[in-house]
Amino acid sequence: MIKIALIGSGNVAQHLISAFNESTETQIVQVFSRSPFTFDNISVVHDLNELAEADLYIIAVSDDAISDISEQLPFQNRLVVHTSGSVPIEVLSSKNRKGVFYPLQTFTKNKKVDFKSIPICLESESKSDMDLLQKVAGSISDQTFEISSEQRKSLHVSAVFVNNFVNHLYKIGNDICSENEVPFDILKPLIRETADKILTLSPNEAQTGPAKRNDSQTIQRHLDFLSDDNQKNIYKLLTQSIQNGKDL
Amino acid sequence: MIKIALIGSGNVAQHLISAFNESTETQIVQVFSRSPFTFDNISVVHDLNELAEADLYIIAVSDDAISDISEQLPFQNRLVVHTSGSVPIEVLSSKNRKGVFYPLQTFTKNKKVDFKSIPICLESESKSDMDLLQKVAGSISDQTFEISSEQRKSLHVSAVFVNNFVNHLYKIGNDICSENEVPFDILKPLIRETADKILTLSPNEAQTGPAKRNDSQTIQRHLDFLSDDNQKNIYKLLTQSIQNGKDL
Numbered sequence: 001m002i003k004i005a006l007i008g009s010g011n012v013a014q015h016l017i018s019a020f021n022e023s024t025e026t027q028i029v030q031v032f033s034r035s036p037f038t039f040d041n042i043s044v045v046h047d048l049n050e051l052a053e054a055d056l057y058i059i060a061v062s063d064d065a066i067s068d069i070s071e072q073l074p075f076q077n078r079l080v081v082h083t084s085g086s087v088p089i090e091v092l093s094s095k096n097r098k099g100v101f102y103p104l105q106t107f108t109k110n111k112k113v114d115f116k117s118i119p120i121c122l123e124s125e126s127k128s129d130m131d132l133l134q135k136v137a138g139s140i141s142d143q144t145f146e147i148s149s150e151q152r153k154s155l156h157v158s159a160v161f162v163n164n165f166v167n168h169l170y171k172i173g174n175d176i177c178s179e180n181e182v183p184f185d186i187l188k189p190l191i192r193e194t195a196d197k198i199l200t201l202s203p204n205e206a207q208t209g210p211a212k213r214n215d216s217q218t219i220q221r222h223l224d225f226l227s228d229d230n231q232k233n234i235y236k237l238l239t240q241s242i243q244n245g246k247d248l
Numbered sequence: 249m250i251k252i253a254l255i256g257s258g259n260v261a262q263h264l265i266s267a268f269n270e271s272t273e274t275q276i277v278q279v280f281s282r283s284p285f286t287f288d289n290i291s292v293v294h295d296l297n298e299l300a301e302a303d304l305y306i307i308a309v310s311d312d313a314i315s316d317i318s319e320q321l322p323f324q325n326r327l328v329v330h331t332s333g334s335v336p337i338e339v340l341s342s343k344n345r346k347g348v349f350y351p352l353q354t355f356t357k358n359k360k361v362d363f364k365s366i367p368i369c370l371e372s373e374s375k376s377d378m379d380l381l382q383k384v385a386g387s388i389s390d391q392t393f394e395i396s397s398e399q400r401k402s403l404h405v406s407a408v409f410v411n412n413f414v415n416h417l418y419k420i421g422n423d424i425c426s427e428n429e430v431p432f433d434i435l436k437p438l439i440r441e442t443a444d445k446i447l448t449l450s451p452n453e454a455q456t457g458p459a460k461r462n463d464s465q466t467i468q469r470h471l472d473f474l475s476d477d478n479q480k481n482i483y484k485l486l487t488q489s490i491q492n493g494k495d496l
Contacts, residue, residue: 063466086458086466104434106441106456108449113441119434145434154428155435157470158421162435163442164457165486166414171451172489173406180402186352186367186393187403187410188447193354193361194411195443199436201356203419208354209412210334218311218334222405230489237485238413241420241478 002026002136005051007069008060009033009044011107012083016060016140017042019115023139029054049074056136058083058101059092067091079129085156088149089123099124099133102152103141106163115140121147121155172231211242249275250384253299255317256308257281257292259355260331264308264388265290267363271387277302297322304384306331306349307340315339327377333404336397337371347372347381350400351389354411363388369395369403420479459490 004026006013013031017039020026030052031037031044038044045051051073057080059069066082070093073080080092081099092098100123105113120137122144124130130146137144147155170191177184197206210218219239226232252274254261261279265287268274278300279285279292286292293299299321305328307317314330318341321328328340329347340346348371353361368385370392372378378394385392395403418439425432445454458466467487474480 063463086469105438106445108445108454111445111448117437119437121434143434143437145431147430151428151430153469153473154424155430157473158424158430158432158435159438160457160459160470160483161417161424162421162439164455164459164490165482166417166439166442167445167451167454167456168459168486168490169409169414169417170446171455173410174451176402176406176409180399182395182399182403182406183393184406186369186391187406189365189367189391190353190407191410191414191443191446194414195439197354197356197359197415198418198439200359203415203422206356206415207412207419208415209408211412211416215311221334221401222408225401225405230492234413234485234489235408237482238416241482242412242416244478 002056002132002139003029003052003054004056004058004136005030005032005054006058006060007032007048007051008058009035009037010060010062011109012103013060014039014109015107015113015115016058016083016103018112019140025139026136048072051075055079056081056132057096063087067093070096079124079132081124081133085121085152085159088153089125090149097125097129099129100147100149100152101133101137102147104155104159116142119143119145121145121152123147123149123152169234172234176226176231207242209242211239214243249273250304250380250387251275251277251300251302252304252306252384253278253280253302254306254308255280255296255299256306257283257285258308258310259357260351261308262287262357263355263361263363264306264331264351266360267388273387274384296320299323303327304329304380305344311335315341318344327372327380329372329381333369333400333407336401337373338397345373345377347377348395348397348400349381349385350395352403352407364390367391367393369393369400371395371397371400417482420482424474424479455490457490459487462491 020028060083063084076095078096080096081101085102089098102121103118105118120141122133174184268276308331311332324343326344328344329349333350337346350369351366353366366389368389370381422432
C-alpha cells in the first residue's frame with residue numbers, strides 16, 4: 001500500500017480523495033485542511049506539524065499558496081508534489097523531493113467524474129520518484145503522461161482555449177438565444193456533436209461554416225445581426241483567424 | 249404515407265434521405281440531383297421538369313441556389329421548403345406554398361448521425377402546412393420546434409459561435425500542443441467534459457479559469473508564453489469578454 005497525505009480540501013483535493021479511496025494500491029493516511037473538513041474514515045489535521053509519515057505528499061491548494069505550504073512542511077527529503085497545471089515544479093521548496101501530479105480535467109463540485117479517463121501529467125526529479133508517481137497515478141487513471149514543466153505550461157494554455165474560452169462561446173450562444181427568445185436547448189445536440197467530432201477528426205478537418213467557406217454574404221448578415229460590439233469583435237476576430245487558416 | 253421529393257444530393261440531402269428511408273410514415277418518391285447520384289431503390293431525376301407529384305418538396309442545396317431552384321419548379325401551390333439555417337423563408341418563389349425544414353446539426357460525410365436527437369426547426373405560412381411539417385419532422389426526430397425566420401437567424405449566428413468558433417479554438421489548442429510536442433489527445437477528455445457540463449449547468453455557472461478568477465498573474469504568464477500574435481489577440485479578447493461578465 002502506498003501511503004498518501006493530501007494537503008488541501010478544495011475541489012481537486014476532494015475528487016482525488018474519492019478516487020484514491022476506491023483504489024486498492026493506495027491509501028490516504030491523512031488530509032490537511034485549514035477549514036473544518038470531514039471525509040468518511042479519513043484522519044484530518046489542521047496543523048502541518050501534525051502530518052503523518054507518508055510515501056507521497058500531494059499539495060492540492062490554490063496556485064498562489066503552493067510555495068508557502070511547501071516551505072512550511074516540517075520534514076525533509078520526502079516526495080512532495082503539487083497538482084497545478086500552470087505552476088512550474090521549481091516553486092516547491094527544495095528541502096523535499098519535488099514533483100507534479102496534474103490531473104487535466106475540469107472538476108465541478110458535487111459532480112462525480114470517472115477518474116479512469118482523466119489524463120494525469122507527471123513530473124519528477126528522479127526515475128525512482130517517477131516510478132512511484134506512475135504507480136500512484138496508474139491506480140486511479142488509465143492515462144498517465146510524463147510531461148515537463150514547459151510542456152505542462154503549453155497544455156495549460158491550450159486548456160484555457162479548449163475549456164474556458166469554449167465555455168465562454170457557449171455563453172455567448174446562450175445570450176444570443178435568450179435575446180431572441182429561442183431555447184438554448186436547441187443548440188445542445190450541436191454542442192455535443194462538435195466535441196465528439198474531434199475524437200475522430202482533426203480540428204482542421206472538422207472545420208465548417210461561413211468563415212471556412214469564405215461565404216462573405218452570410219458573414220456580413222451575421223455581423224449586421226449582432227448588435228453587441230463585444231460579440232461583433234469576437235465574431236470578426238475568429239472569422240479572420242479561420243480564414244487565415246493558420247495559427248502557427 | 250407522406251410523399252416527399254428531395255431536391256439536392258449533398259451532405260444534408262443524403263442524411264435526410266437515410267433518415268426518411270427508415271421512417272414508416274414518409275416515403276421519398278424521388279430525388280433530384282444535378283450530378284450522377286444513386287441511392288438504393290430511390291428514383292433519381294436530373295431534370296426538374298421530371299419531378300413526380302409529392303406532398304412535400306424539400307430543397308436541400310447550397311444557400312445561394314435555393315431561390316433559383318424554387319423559381320424553376322414546374323408546378324404551383326405545392327408545399328416547398330428549404331433546409332437552411334441562414335436563409336429567410338421569403339427567398340422561396342411565391343408560386344408555391346413556402347416553408348422551412350432546418351435540421352440544426354453539423355453533418356459530416358460518411359458519419360452516421362442519430363436523427364432522433366437532432367432538433368428540426370420548422371416554419372410555414374399556414375397551420376395546415378405546419379401540421380404536415382410537424383408530422384414529417386416528427387417521423388425522424390424527437391425534437392421539433394416552430395421557429396420564425398428571425399429566430400432562426402439568431403439560432404444560426406449562435407450555432408456559428410458554439411460550433412464553428414468552438415472548433416477553431418480546438419484547432420488553436422491543437423496548434424499549441426503540436427508546437428510543444430505534447431499529444432493533443434491529452435486534452436480530449438477535457439473537451440468532452442466541457443461540452444457535457446453544459447447539459448446540466450448554464451454556461452455562466454460552468455465558467456472557470458484565470459479570466460473568471462481575475463488571476464492576472466496566470467493571464468500574464470499565458471500571454472508571455474504565446475508567441476503568435478493572432479493567438480495572443482484571441483486570448484486577450486476572450487479574457488476581457490469573460491471579465492466583463494456580460495455579452496448582452
